[in-house]
Amino acid sequence: MALALVTTVWASCATDLFIDLAANALQSDECGAVLLTLSPTALIDIDSLYDLIIKLHRTQKKLVMVCLLGGGGMTNMRTRINEAGIPTFRTPETAIEGFQFLVQFQRNQLLAKQSPDSHAFRFKIDVSEATKTLNHLFKKGEKTPHADALRDIFELFHIRLITRRQASNQLSAPIHLRVFQDNVFGPAIGLSLEGAQQHKQAEAVALPPLNTILAKDLIQRAFPGEESFELESLLRNLSTMVCELPEIESLEARRCATSRQWQCLR
Incomplete structure (x- = not known):
């Protein structure tokens, strides 16, 4: 949802031109709203501006917002525009x-509509084999199995311990990934830069199961502006493994910046 900003601080800008710029912006599919920002002068016809803003608001379905700077008469004008159902600032x-x-709000609405499920059936993952392997390890007394002991389980869920080189500067840094048990929500997945997990506000957390949209959202919250199809796939597969194997209470992994390898810490 993009915002188009139409602004003028000079009386030389005609009122109808000011509104025409906003109307043109709203015709774009990429524009979800327009903000009209005006610092009026004595030469601007405020009443005419009011009529044009109301007409713009009523003739299209996208959001029109108005920012009128100043006090005095501008306070009354903001009240009139607001009473017409247009947000004013x-x-x-x-x-x-x-x-x-x-x-x-739009982001939250999109996430609330997600109903992801496990990918195990779709990708023919033998969950019973993974469960059997875990139970065998537990019977041997290995309550916290080493990464090598879990390698076959990772392979079953299409999780590789080696990743391809990332082009992004941020995603080429050491990355920390963990699975943990939240007291309220149960299993959760945390994603952050290595070392940042010591500060909880620097770690992005999501609740499995994850689909593509939820995995993208987790990456965006952890690394704003970054994209990684490979990391998305890893998160989806890890989410499936966590959902299908409730025996996994915690897991930590990191990717080294130099070797591009994922190392299972515990």
Whole structure:
């Protein structure tokens, strides 16, 4: 959801041109809202501007927001526009903050519609074989099996311990991945840069099962602006393994920046 910002601080900008710029922006499929920001002068016809804003609001379905700077008569104008059902703001900062709330709401609505399931059946993963291997390890007294002992289980869920080279600068840094048990929600997956997990606010957490959208969202929250199809696949496969094998209470892994290898820590 993109925001188009139409702004003027000079009386030389005609009122109808000001509105036409907003209308053109709203015609784009990539534009979800428009913010009209105006610092009026005595030469601008405020009443005409009001009529044009109301018409723009009523003739299309996308969001129109208005930021009128100043007090006095602008306070009354903001009230009139707001009463017409159009969000109004006194400063650009509060207007942008308001739009960010809308973006967050849209994101939450998208995530709430996700109903992911396990990929085990689709990819013909022999869960019984993985469970048998785990039970065998437990019977041998290995409550915290070493990575080599779990290698066959990882392979069953298509999780490789070696990754391809990442082009991204951020994703080429050491990455920390962990599975842990939340007291309320149960199994959870945490993703962060190596060392950052010591500060909980730096770690992004998601609840399995994960599909592509939820895996992308986890990566974006951990590494804003980054994309990695390989990491998405790893997260989906790890999510499936966690869902199908409740015996796994915790797991930590990291990827070294130099070797690009995933190492299972515990």
